[in-house]
Amino acid sequence: MTLSKSLQPLEEDDLLQIGESTFKSRLIIGTGKYPSLEVAKKAVLSSEAELITLALRRYEDNEKNIMSYVRDLKILPNTAGVLTADDAVRSAQISRELFETSLIKLEIITSSNNLDPNMEQTLRAARKLVKESFEVYVYCDRDPDNCLALEDIGCCAIMPLGASIGSGRGFDNLDELILLRDKIKQNLIVDAGLAVPSEAATVMEIGYDAVLVNTAIAKAKNPEKMAKAFSLAVKAGRIGFSSGRIKSQEHGNPSSPTSFLK
Amino acid sequence: MSDFSIILNGKKASLNSPEVTKLISSHAPKDRPFAIEINNKIIPSADFKNVLLKENDIVEIITAIGGG
Numbered sequence: 541m542t543l544s545k546s547l548q549p550l551e552e553d554d555l556l557q558i559g560e561s562t563f564k565s566r567l568i569i570g571t572g573k574y575p576s577l578e579v580a581k582k583a584v585l586s587s588e589a590e591l592i593t594l595a596l597r598r599y600e601d602n603e604k605n606i607m608s609y610v611r612d613l614k615i616l617p618n619t620a621g622v623l624t625a626d627d628a629v630r631s632a633q634i635s636r637e638l639f640e641t642s643l644i645k646l647e648i649i650t651s652s653n654n655l656d657p658n659m660e661q662t663l664r665a666a667r668k669l670v671k672e673s674f675e676v677y678v679y680c681d682r683d684p685d686n687c688l689a690l691e692d693i694g695c696c697a698i699m700p701l702g703a704s705i706g707s708g709r710g711f712d713n714l715d716e717l718i719l720l721r722d723k724i725k726q727n728l729i730v731d732a733g734l735a736v737p738s739e740a741a742t743v744m745e746i747g748y749d750a751v752l753v754n755t756a757i758a759k760a761k762n763p764e765k766m767a768k769a770f771s772l773a774v775k776a777g778r779i780g781f782s783s784g785r786i787k788s789q790e791h792g793n794p795s796s797p798t799s800f801l802k
Numbered sequence: 803m804s805d806f807s808i809i810l811n812g813k814k815a816s817l818n819s820p821e822v823t824k825l826i827s828s829h830a831p832k833d834r835p836f837a838i839e840i841n842n843k844i845i846p847s848a849d850f851k852n853v854l855l856k857e858n859d860i861v862e863i864i865t866a867i868g869g870g
Contacts (some may be wrong), residue, residue, distance in 0.1 A: 570870025580868060595869025598811040598862060605834040606868055620869050630842070634864055637844050638837040705870070732870075754870030 554782065556750055558727050559643070559675035559696035561614060565590045566744065567774045568616065568729065569767070570754025571606065573706075579763050581609040587757070587767035589613070593645055595620045596634055616677060618645040623658065625665035632669055644669060646695075647679040655705040655732075659686050663693070670694040679731050682716040684723050691726045698726050699752060702743070703733025706755040710739045714746075721747045737766075737773030744777025745785065806857045820854040829863060836865045 556563040569589040574580035591614045617635035619628040632644040648661045669676050677697040687698050703709035730743045731752040740751045760766035805816050838845045839862040
């Protein structure tokens with residue numbers, strides 16, 4: 541049996557359950573910032589993602605219809621651009637009407653200049669949205685108490701930022717992400733900041749359930765190829781995690797006999 | 803009914819019918835899903851035919867766009 545065949549069952553059985561939804565892919569794709577909808581479609585197909593994020597905007601009749609490019613994919617509407625819990629709830633309610641879905645990516649930023657999450661408003665909105673039976677995927681900081689509170693509220697995915705949205709810094713603090721994995725039982729997804737596929741692999745290797753990527757793919761020189769690279773990295777990282785890594789040690793440990801032909 | 807004005811997606815618009823369904827046929831997209839808010843209240847699509855607009859109503863027609 542080839543290695544790829546022997547890995548097939550592992551991948552096929554390893555489904556991601558978030559709320560009421562089940563996914564084979566552990567890569568979630570954001571659809572903003574692409575040079576064109578055609579490029580976005582190619583990248584999404586190449587990524588094999590099953591869940592994509594979309595935003596809301598006032599209708600303009602000269603704008604292309606993104607919905608015709610993303611047929612057959614599950615939609616995760618976001619509340620992007622809002623600064624308060626009230627506006628986030630309003631955005632979620634509009635999304636539920638528009639997309640006929642109870643899924644919502646709750647994202648409340650601090651200000652138009654600071655895209656990091658406003659946690660006070662986020663916690664308030666999360667409580668309300670869960671009460672209204674939304675399946676809340678929540679963009680949040682890496683503070684364990686905040687993440688535990690979001691888990692207790694009933695959010696179906698806790699999504700701490702790796703680094704600021706669109707920054708491409710990767711991880712501001714990988715140790716904090718590792719600590720969170722130890723504390724949070726709910727689905728953990730890194731959202732924001734990643735730049736390269738190896739960072740997605742790292743996230744998966746430390747036991748995260750999925751990765752959400754937008755800018756790193758959309759603004760790559762070749763988004764279609766970068767989407768494929770992220771897809772492979774997420775799979776590799778997940779298989780690596782489930783294979784059980786060795787412990788790191790202070791000193792080297794020989795891989796070969798240390799004395800010749802004994 | 804004589805013409806009256808509403809604020810549609812942030813801009814003043816003149817209408818000659820109060821029926822939301824007429825506003826939809828002239829101003830809403832036909833090729834994609836959309837949602838309508840009137841004075842910050844979401845109107846379920848099942849209620850479109852029952853709602854009438856009046857002078858100075860603030861109407862938003864909202865649809866999907868790419869976003870992360």
